[in-house]
Amino acid sequence: MNSNQNPDFEAASQSILVNYSPSRPMSLTPETTVDNDSTDLNNENELRPIAIEDSTSEPTRLADGPISHVDKVSDKNDRCKEPPAKQPRLMSPDLDEQDGETCPICLDSWSSSGDHRLVSLKCGHLFGYRCVEKWLRARKTADRSCPTCKSKAAIKDIRYIYAKKLVACDTSEITTLQKQVEVLQAEKNRLELELHQSKISYKNCLQQLYALEQASTRNSARAHVFNCNWRFALEKNMEISKEGGCRVLTYNCKRYELLVSQKSSNNLFPGFGVRKVGCIDHRLGQFIHLHPKPIRDISYSQPNDFLLSVSLDGTAKILDRDAPSLTIQAGFPLWSCTWDEMHTQEFVVGGVGGIALRYDIRNTSTPLRKLTVLDKTPVVSVCWSDYGLLSCQLNSCWLWTQTPNGEVTPISLPVDGPFLSLGYQSGLSKALINCRPRGNGAGRSRLVICQMSSGGMHGTEMCDIVHTFSGSTRSTVMSRACWVTIAGGANCPTWAAAYSESDTALLLHGLDGARSINLPASEPALDICSMHINKETIVASLSENRLRVYKAVQTA
Structure with missing residues (x-):
């Protein structure tokens, strides 16, 4: 040193x-x-x-x-030596107090729940969930990055976290209240919808109530009519023909007159025809000669104003305005006839051999269809129903229905014969079958009421027996039964009328609670006809030479 x-x-x-x-x-x-x-x-x-x-x-x-x-x-x-690493910049006290309280995107405080709760990306930076999700979704997948450090980020990288110095707003109560508000709003919407539906139902109920009140008023009137006791008073007993030969009758509703078959009283023109009888004044009118042999059936067509008659001479004739216009040669004796209610230009005739022919008045040279079954007894009655053609022979009854391919097939009605006549009431959808006593003499004649309906197996029609009334112990004449209904529409008293030879009376069997009525008749009633004239119910009974007219009258 x-x-x-x-x-x-x-x-x-x-x-x-x-x-x-x-x-x-x-x-x-x-x-x-x-x-x-x-x-x-x-x-x-x-x-x-x-x-x-x-x-x-x-x-x-x-x-x-x-x-x-x-x-x-x-x-x-x-x-x-190497210089020391770069020291992080110290935060000011104010910034340090705000760290962990606000979202760096929206600068709003994040919460511990809800859609702005605290989350982080994989780089570790903190954000509010709503803000960072919106930030990432606003960019393409390849361009998505952290708003702070710009490192790659994706929506799946968002994680719920808890910061060390997090001062989160407690929004759990707010979230609960918001959910309650949503529930209450949904309940309000539901109640408003129910209120609207209730108003509509209320209006419908008012309309139905009005309709029921109207129906109740009508039903009250009908009930009064139904509950009243009825009797049939004899209005007129007139002679039609001294020679006899009367067999059938029908009603012309357009002219208020009865058409009665009878034997001609003119020796220059022998044979049979129809006589007009006024229903208002009960006077005998014009006689129209038609057939050389007895007339077995007549039928009136209201739409065409035509009268159809068939005879044992094998011909069917059509009258237009009281003059014969068409003559159809069937080639065998005819017993019955009817008009087609659906196709008003067509009609059906039935005769011996169990044959029924269907014709069109526009071409009567050949029949449209021939209907036959194994039973070869004469076809004594034919009539149209809502379900097809009903035909009655001496030993069997049939319902002819049409299949979708146009073929007509017969369905046997579940009623035991032998038979006298068959009728149908369209308003009731019921068939009236008049059965004669069996050959052993031990039984009685029967009136069988059958309810017609659809919906059987494979969509076929059904026929169910609903009533059976006993009648005469003997039946030596071919008498026909008839429906009798009080004028006034549905739910009015209805009877099934038929002649009882052993009782020497015209029996009206009441249906659905209606009281049965017995009308004395000294002569056999071959045919019965019911009609409505000026809201009054009229019943006409025809014997071989006389016509009796009855009127329905209410009793106290």
């Missing part, structure tokens, strides 16, 4: 060497930072004092004086 050195510098150097230890590192305070570029180790007077950090006490500052050679060496070694 040079003897010319400063005594104070030498004393400081000795002190450093004495206190120096490898286990006790020496560091410089910020105040003793050395500028490597401007410091000159040879200029000892410009060196600043340093402080030595002790492991047990605060760093001490030495007295002003020159720095020893050891300090120079240590300082030179420090300049050779």
Whole structure:
């Protein structure tokens, strides 16, 4: 060591060497930072004092004086080391207090629940769920990144987290209330819909109530009519023909007259025809000659105003305005006839051999269809129903129905014969079958009421027996039965009228609670006809030469 050195510098150097230890590192305070570029180790007077950090006490500052050679060496070694890593910038107290409270996207406080609760991406930055999801969805998949550090991010990277210094707004109660509001709103909408439906139902109920009141008024009137006791008073008993030969009758509703078949009283024109009888004044009218042999049936067509008659001479004739216009040769004796109610230009005739022919008045040279069954007895009655053609022979009854391919098939009615006649009431959908006593003489004649309906197996029509009335013990004449209904529409009293030979009376069997009525008749009633004239119910009974007219009258 040079003897010319400063005594104070030498004393400081000795002190450093004495206190120096490898286990006790020496560091410089910020105040003793050395500028490597401007410091000159040879200029000892410009060196600043340093402080030595002790492991047990605060760093001490030495007295002003020159720095020893050891300090120079240590300082030179420090300049050779790498610079320290970049220290993070310290946040201000205000920013540090706000950290963990607001979303960096919307700058609004996030919550612990709901759609703005705290979430993070895989890079670790925090956001509100609604904001970061909207941020990511607003960009293409390849361009999605973190709003803070721009690192790649995806919606699946969103995770619910809890920050260390999170000061989250407690919105659980708000969320609960919002859910309650939604529930109440849904309930309100439901109640409003029910109210609207209830108003509609109320209007419908008012309309139905009005309709029921009207129906009740009508039914009350009908019930009064139904509950009243009825009797049939004899209005007129007139002679039609002294020679006899009367067999059948029908009613012309357009002219208010009865058409009665009878034997001609003119020797120049022998044979049979029809006589007009006025229903208002009960006077005998014009006689129209038609057939050389007895007439077995006549039928009136209201739409065409035609009269159809058939005879044992094998012909059918059609009268238009009281004059014969068409003659149809069937080739065998005819017993029955009827008009087709659906096709008003067509009619059906039935005769011996169990044959029924269907014709069209526009072409009567050949029949449209021939209907036959195994039973070869004469076809004594034919009539149209809502379900097809009904035909009655002496030993069997049939319902002819048409299949979708146009074929006509017969269905046997479940009634035991032998038979006298068959009729149908369209308003009631019921068939009236008049059965004669069996050959052993032990039984009685029967009136069988059958209810017609559709919907059987494979869509076929059905016929069910609903009533059976007993009649005469003997039947020597071919008498016909008839429906009798009080004028006034449905639900009015209805009877099934037939002649009882053993009782010598015209029996009216009441249906659905109507009281049965017995009308004395000294002569056999071959045919019965019911009609409505000016809201009055009229019943006409025809014997071989006389016509009896009855009128329905209410009794107290």
